[in-house]
Amino acid sequence: xxxxxxxxxxxxxxxxxxxxxxxxxxxxxxxxxxxxxxxxxxxxxxxxxxxxxxxxxxxxxxxxxxxxxxxxxxxxxxxxxxxxxxxxxxxxxxxxxxxxxxxxxxxxxxxxxxxxxxxxxxxxxxxxxxxxxxxxxxxxxxxxxxxxxxxxxxxxxxxxxxxxxxxxxxxxxxxxxxxxxxxxxxxxxxxxxxxxxxxxxxxxxxxxxxxxxxxxxxxx
Numbered sequence: 436x437x438x439x440x441x442x443x444x445x446x447x448x449x450x451x452x453x454x455x456x457x458x459x460x461x462x463x464x465x466x467x468x469x470x471x472x473x474x475x476x477x478x479x480x481x482x483x484x485x486x487x488x489x490x491x492x493x494x495x496x497x498x499x500x501x502x503x504x505x506x507x508x509x510x511x512x513x514x515x516x517x518x519x520x521x522x523x524x525x526x527x528x529x530x531x532x533x534x535x536x537x538x539x540x541x542x543x544x545x546x547x548x549x550x551x552x553x554x555x556x557x558x559x560x561x562x563x564x565x566x567x568x569x570x571x572x573x574x575x576x577x578x579x580x581x582x583x584x585x586x587x588x589x590x591x592x593x594x595x596x597x598x599x600x601x602x603x604x605x606x607x608x609x610x611x612x613x614x615x616x617x618x619x620x621x622x623x624x625x626x627x628x629x630x631x632x633x634x635x636x637x638x639x640x641x642x643x644x645x646x647x648x649x650x651x652x653x654x655x
Contacts, residue, residue, distance in 0.1 A: 438450050448500075459486075459541055461490075465558075489537075549625060555573065563585055566654055567589075592619070594618050599624065
């Protein structure tokens with residue numbers, strides 16, 4: 436269901452909330468550059484079925500409320516433009532607001548995709564709210580690879596991701612030997628999104644089979 440959150444600086448944003456109210460594990464799910472669209476709600480419902488309480492904050496609300504994009508070239512261009520208008524520090528405030536929108540008795544994790552993959556990394560290194568973090572194909576992680584995670588982190592990348600060269604992945608591994616980093620042969624950017632041309636079902640399933648046990652282990 437749609438809810439409203441309040442960030443620490445007074446900004447109000449919408450979010451998608453699902454999953455059991457009495458869950459012992461909770462997740463902030465962080466969007467791609469396409470808004471909290473059909474795919475992101477689908478991702479949220481998948482985690483809800485696994486017993487997680489979930490909140491997915493609408494990060495684009497800082498620039499333009501109510502944005503839900505598709506996956507065509509114009510959508511990509513619009514999504515990148517919107518992301519460029521938002522201060523990463525404000526994004527972190529919105530993620531922390533989402534954490535407060537989850538059951539406070541639950542152990543909290545964060546997972547993100549694309550832009551959200553980078554935000555999830557920031558959640559691990561710049562916030563103290565999360566007990567585990569997972570990032571899928573976060574293009575900005577390499578630039579922040581020297582930041583120290585405050586919780587266990589697992590990262591997923593596609594070997595054929597033209598936006599994230601394998602040299603970036605190698606740099607992340609070298610800087611963060613304690614972080615789990617997985618690369619999927621034949622997979623490109625956005626491989627876990629069933630609505631994108633780059634969707635790779637085998638890589639998605641393999642990544643999920645790593646993601647769920649990781650989250651359940653660290654979120655108790």
